[in-house]
Amino acid sequence: MRQIAIALAGNPNSGKTTMFNALTGARQRVGNYPGITVEKKEGVLEIEDGKSVRVIDLPGTYSLTAYSQEELVARNFIVDQRPNVVVDIINTGALERNLYLAVQFMELGVPVILALNMIDEVRKRNITIDSARLAKLMNVPVIETVARTGAGKKELLGKAVAVAEKQREWRPLALSYGPVLDPALEEMSALIEREALLTDRYPARWVALKYLEGDEEVQRLGRSASPAASKLEELAARVTGHCKTMLNTYPEAVITDHRYQYITSALNNGVVTREKANEGIQASDRLDRVLTHPYVGPPLMALILYTVYKITFGLGKTPLTWVQDGFDALGQFAGAVIPEGLLKSLVVSGVIHGVGGIMVFVPLIMIMFFLLSFLEDSGYMARMAYMLDRVLRIFGLHGSSVMPYVVSGGIAGGCAVPGIMSTRTLRSPKEKLATILTSTLMACGAKLPVFILLVAAFFPDDSAMAMFLITMLGWIMALLVAKALRSTIIKGPATPFVMELPPYRIPTLRSMCIHTWEKTSQYLRKAGTIILAISILLWAAMTFPTLPGETLQGFEADKAAIEERIASHKAGSDSESGEIKALEEKATGIENEQAQAALRHSLAGRFGIALEPVSKLAGFDWRTNIALIGGFAAKEVVVATLGTAYSLGEVKSDEPEPLSEKLASDPAWSPLVAASLIVFVLLYSPCLVSVVTMARETSWKWAAFAMTFDTVMAFGLAVAVFQVGKTFL
Template sequence: MTRQVIMALAGNPNAGKTTLFNQLTGARQHVGNYPGITVDHKEGLLEHQGTRITITDLPGTYSMTAYSAEELVARDYLISNRPEVVINIVDASNLERNLYLTCQFLELGVPLVIALNMVDVARDRGIEIKADKLADLLGVPVVPIIARSGFGKDKLIDEALAVAARKQSWQPRDISYGDDLDAAIAALVPKIEATHFVDGLYPPRYIALKYLENDEQILAKGKDTDPATAAELEAIVNSVCEHTTKTLDVYPEAIIADHRYGFIKSIIRQGVVTHKFDTDRLYTSDRIDQVLTNRLIGPVIMLAILFGVYQFTFSWSELPVALLEDFFGWLSAATETILPDGRLKSLVISGIIGGVGGVLGFVPLIMFMFFAIAILEDSGYLARVAYMMDRVFRIFGLHGSSVMPFIVSGGIAGGCAVPGVMATRTLRSPKERMATLLTVPFMNCGAKMPVLALLIGAFFSDNKAQYMFLFTMLAWIVALLAARLLRSTVLRGAPTPFVMELPPYRFPTMRGLLIHTWERTWQYIKKAGTVILGISILLWAMMTFPQLPAERLAGYEAMRQNIASGYDETIVAEQAQERTVLSAAATDLAGQLQEINKREAEEALRHSLAGRIGIAVETVSHLAGFDWRTNIALIGGFAAKEVIISTLGTAYSMGEVNTDQTESLGERLKKDSNWNRVVAVAALVFIMFYAPCFVTVICIAREASWRWALFSIGFNTVFAFILAVLVFQIGSFFHLG
């Protein structure tokens, strides 16, 4: 029987945890979300010498004190799931900082193996680490590895399996925190043990430490499970807190952090780390940073890199996007010939192929964009972007840490506002966090990118990369101005300091890039096949029913009969004259028949529920140049921005009869009399800035309140419409269309 083992990977951000996870599991992994929270949950499978291993990649975290969603998820997983072994990935080039998390694992008592990663980077910096000595002092196995290349991974798994095979109970390590805190811990532990406090999930000493660290989650659990014991524990903690603040002017959590680092230093100085040469020299990453993060040259390079991302994306994706457009056009034409006339044919061609096909047609573009972003992310450059943007963000009342939520939301390309909103949890200032949370939906997320690509490709095909670059810059400018407005009014307050670690530059591995690209692209494809499909079918139904009255249908049928009658007479006349080619008159009659079908389809769409809504909104939307068909698509975009493409595809294919000439949606819009360049820019501006998608709105409500979520819908939509009206009116005045 195959042995089954459950492992977990844990470590600091940028320590190489995900790289190791990809090396171990490859394509045998899946990504989801932890229940009730938008934090990646990655799980993969590994077969090693007859053992089937399930590996969970925990979110990167610096601490086990639940200050952020990632820290909360990592700790709860360890406590609730109790993996048989935890592999702690430690950056060998930043050993002291990384061992802080290791100390907390030891105090929790988890069965631990340390993966000493990036030993090559440490060696280049003149740092030599004696893994055996470190293992003896910590009492856990330590295995040097290079996650990028896979060096040491087999030995690491062997050690991890050996630890798991012992099946030892969790054995917490005790660290001294000085007389005052040790005395408090000694008073807290017996009370915790006597009542099996917090369901006995955590070691008693660990709960005592969490109370001294003022861990909000543990405090809340304590009050919920045993209010009387919780009150006694808090009284002891308050007493020692009052004592330390009077005598040392520090809180217990600061003392705990100092003693943990003292414990780490005592280990490192016992011959664990040696330096071959002066460590004050400039490392390779520092030399690169002298250029890339230079106050003057850095921003110019950053903009050039951003432009390069778009140039790469559009140039390389142009052919596969065109091939997919041709494929869906062929599929639509083939379906036209196979299915009989009726509602089923309309649903398949207009609702499914025209809707979902329009979204899936941009998969190559999304894939290349995610690949480019993965290069920037895995190389360590995105952290430099946050560092450089801090100076700019301060002008607008934001914080350097706000940059990453903007980037995650699509500040460079792709992304999603939902994890962007969740990422604001790392901001300590409530007002800076709220200003960031409300403005990240202005970024060009992955859902908006296909819409932008559609309109830019249709009306500005000669300069697609340049226009995408300009619209990205516009998104940043508008978001920062909105943040400045919020920070000057409802969210007024002083800025907080910004401290951020810059990880070393690394060459991304092709394996890692492909996995990251596929993960994000697959999420996009799944969304098109589920959410977008459902909404497309719903909107097709709204654009189909109610049907035209019987007398109107009969009128159009009579018109077709008249045309057909004239067409038959022409054929008879030509046959009498022994002509083998249809005359221009006959061809014109056939065109008239097609025109009648088109008029019937348009009137039917106007008569439908969606058409009536679009026409009603047109009384206002005409100020921005939006006709009733466009209104239908924009209303659908409140649910998800990709729906705009699927709805336009459906609206502009309803009743199409000339399937031999399969045109892309962009070509149809370009030929439509209601569209021109000015309307396209107005639509782009409105789509970029109006209400966040429904999922993002719910996320804002969870992170803040429904009041702020509704404010985001109303403020963003009104603001976007005003901008669109200005663009359309000014552009029309100067005849720029």
């Protein structure tokens, strides 16, 4: 066996991803599962004897019944890819609930190892876990771990390799489900084996259980595999009717009860010993009494978010200046070594000033991601979801809508694509649709460069407060739009919210750095690929067609006349007079007029000018229109396009001027225009990748609706901000 495949599974908030990071470190590859947009993480590490271990981080799931797409993805990967071993990462503080998933792995027959994670938290609560006894009673290996510190990871990896090399066949666990279900399971299993119904993928008894649980995916596969599936559905319906009549319950509830009885009997058989059990949980409870208090918790949450922005701008100002100076120096160097012409314009204006306008914000974004990873790893993010559930219900949303909002940019810096994908945890299709359509209104990481640019240019003394207010505006608009949608075109009942809060823990520096690098590297890859390509295309649109020959000749003639006068003055006695300086400034002015005329004559310039009669209602000039058009593809392009536009039309200077200073000194701009543009960028059409993801999760009809509705709403509000502000300011 040259490569061993280990799948990491577990409930959400069990520390599964932390363990994945501890095992693989930076040796990770992030992609999507084939045909769907659920994120797939893999890492490969070398071990002794030339062997390698492939570690797959499965989506967090509470069950193997296909209630959500994450659960379906995890199940399908295990049965189709057949990893050598599944490591079930268990939150030991909620051992009984977490073992429910482990029992389902055992019933499936896959070789499984239980990793009792966060064992240190349990010991602090004066609870003793006899892992050796648990291993004996459940007949599976059990390893104690603390993923946050890496404790137990070597033992876990060694045991996983040993199990993978020893056990080749799947050995399903057969639990008894009582006198009502057991006979039905026997009959259904015999039929499944006789007809070979899905037995190439699943054990026969497991398929029978899924029919009794009403698993839609298994039923669908059964119908396409054999006519005998109809007989199975009839048997399942008969058992369901019998359970409802005789026991006033359903087969799924009976199955759940017996699984928990199996778990409880094991835990009560000397596995768990509690001494002063309440004493150890007081610290966590004391924190929650304050941080999740109905009246104190929300203001504290707002203060924490404000502090994140305050620290980000405070620490990020100096490195941002360094990066900005570096790109300015690079632009000067390229301008000096590349001859005049289109190549110089492409490199300096299209690439360096375009992509460089995005890259200068990397220090700020890294700091923000680092702070957000601290909030996530500490367990506070889950508390945010818990607190906001009460608010979201008022607006027709579900408590589980919180995480899609947060991931999409509810705390500025997220991304709408994983935010949209995370709505799969929502059981109600209408709550899911409302969440998808409104999650893109948040201050995602792609919009951050625009906001940071405008805040730095027009609100430098209140940058943290400005970013905080932008984030709050995203929440307010998302909730108001959700309420409007749920009251009109997406009506439907609300569903209950259940969430398990993880314990508070101090994040490790290593884990925070890995999370920060993951997010930052995605940003850098996007800047180096998508943004670069779009910047070049927009440069071409802002360069061609070039000015007509007679217009160019006119500019050249004017410049030649001035240069002749300058030469004449220098040859005379007044070579040091102020007249020469005035002539040189006039020549620079003509160059600027030529650059402005060329930009206005280009394809992009003409389009921007054509939109100006409408866009000026919101304070946007033609150059801003060009940038906003590019923003339909990716919001970062707004900054890149402004950088290119002002570079192509700037006054020549020995000292390069940052884009923020160019905007602040431009008469067409003002704090009011900046506020109007911030509102528009925050709310208008999702980027192209988000639109495609939205269409996959819903339909192209709803994706088109989001693009149109968001843009119209954003422009209306931007016009209101500009016009009302112009009236009162």
